[in-house]
Amino acid sequence: MFSSSSHLLERLARLVHNDAHTGGLKPTQWEALRYLARANRFSRSPGALTSYLGMTKGTVSQTLQALERKGLIEKQAASGDRRGVKLDLTSAGDRLLTHDPLGDLDASINALPKEDQKRFGAMLEGLMKNMLHRRSGKAFGACKTCRHFRHRHDRGAPHFCSLLSEPLSRNDSDQICAEQEAAA
Amino acid sequence: MFSSSSHLLERLARLVHNDAHTGGLKPTQWEALRYLARANRFSRSPGALTSYLGMTKGTVSQTLQALERKGLIEKQAASGDRRGVKLDLTSAGDRLLTHDPLGDLDASINALPKEDQKRFGAMLEGLMKNMLHRRSGKAFGACKTCRHFRHRHDRGAPHFCSLLSEPLSRNDSDQICAEQEAAA
DNA sequence: CCCAGTTGTATCGAGTCGATACTATAATAG
DNA sequence: CTATTATAGTATCGACTCGATACAACTGGG
Incomplete structure (x- = not known):
């Protein structure tokens, strides 16, 4: 079926x-x-x-x-x-x-050929996108891949969020964010 | 991580x-x-x-x-x-x-390009095999892919299970089985 | 016959989960 | 500046999940 x-x-x-x-x-x-x-x-x-x-x-x-x-x-x-x-x-x-x-699953994934791992990840992303669209859910991607992410190498903080108007540390921007929307 | x-x-x-x-x-x-x-x-x-x-x-x-x-x-x-x-x-x-x-997930999978679907299935099988090996679990593959599966076009029943010594209908052999072990 | 191993059930306690109702705070409209 | 509405989180209930444990029924080999 x-x-x-x-x-x-x-x-x-x-x-x-x-x-x-x-x-x-x-x-x-x-x-x-x-x-x-x-x-x-x-x-x-x-x-x-x-x-x-x-x-x-x-x-x-x-x-x-x-x-x-x-x-x-x-x-x-x-x-x-x-x-x-x-x-x-x-x-x-x-x-x-x-x-x-979860380390066990990770080990199994890492046992796949590198090329396959990459493809697998890409397909999962596609699937997830589709599923999220059906339920109008949020993606929770990495902050630095967001369309509100701004580089800004001045004034102490390395980066900046144009949605929340907040400075972003390197750590902030590497982590995932509830507000993330993929950049165009 | x-x-x-x-x-x-x-x-x-x-x-x-x-x-x-x-x-x-x-x-x-x-x-x-x-x-x-x-x-x-x-x-x-x-x-x-x-x-x-x-x-x-x-x-x-x-x-x-x-x-x-x-x-x-x-x-x-x-x-x-x-x-x-x-x-x-x-x-x-x-x-x-x-x-x-589960139909929803299935629809999302079917939205992928045919080529990707095939690859995805193959990778999942590999992953599953690896995970099952770690926990020494059973595969539950299709009966007809089993090493105990025998063709036998005579005597009414189309096929035969050499493990259980039982005749197999076409239906039996298309379904999954707890005893299935992949043929060599 | 006995006993180890197998198949399935009964019961308990912590946790999951949606549904619903609730409190407290914030934002907005009049 | 209040009245309304929206948002963040909690409390409680009932059905279910799940592992752990204990148990009953049965099989099959000595």
Whole structure:
């Protein structure tokens, strides 16, 4: 009925997902932790995580509570908006990420020929774009690939975001961002 | 830290997974239903499903109970081994599968160029093989690609399984099997 | 007959997840 | 400058997931 790729992808996803019951964390908690490690400072909020994971706010709120209980993340009031919450990994969270069960999948991908890895990544990007379009979701690409990204080698900060009117450190621009929109 | 393909694959999987909360079924229940539609008669058992999904027996048992409650599958005593249970879709189960939310992913895959689809499938197979090897899991390939598959155009049944010593209908051999091992 | 191994079920506890209802704060319109 | 509306996040409920553990039923070999 469906192309065998759908079934393969689905089963592969399940196996990876079910491997993620290690280190006292659940799969979803691992994903939240991973996201917080990769997201720049504008995107480390419950709302952005919600949109990244494609779940509801309530569920994400609970997941974050679990991670906080375990001492892996910290919450802070966001600067500027008193409704907002800013999330950060603790050093324990950082440390735990070195035992990320996703490493197994990564090893399998790296076992493919270099040429295939590149093609595989490109196809996944295409697929993702298509899926995101269907659900009108955000891409969460790297900050520096965004159409609001501006080079600016003067005045201390190396770069600049024209959407948020904020200076960007090298770190900021290497990480992923909730507001990212691919440059033309 | 990890290749971006790992992250993409993980997020793609999550989005697909979270789309599968339709039709009154949960993602896992959809996968069980899908499996039962694709598995040949030797493989439609709780045990085989357990190994396919990579979960524990207890969890699968509950999932099957939920599907039975909803009238989508039927249980029968297995012939031969009185411990065994044979699972079959009801007509309601068959009907529900025509609304499988996986169709969305399939549509996205089919939107790729034909050439890419082929390559993508091949890479996924390689990845899966690697992952299965790490966890010593079963492949669940099509019966007719198995090393125990024998052509036999005489005596009614078109084919034959040399492992189970059972005749195989055309249907049997097109479906996937828990015992399948790729032919040399 | 006994016993190790297999197939499946029952139960528990932590967590997932959507749905819904809620609080607090911000932004905007009149 | 308030009234409305929108946004960020939390609380609670119920159905389900999932591993862990314990268990019952059955098979098959000594």
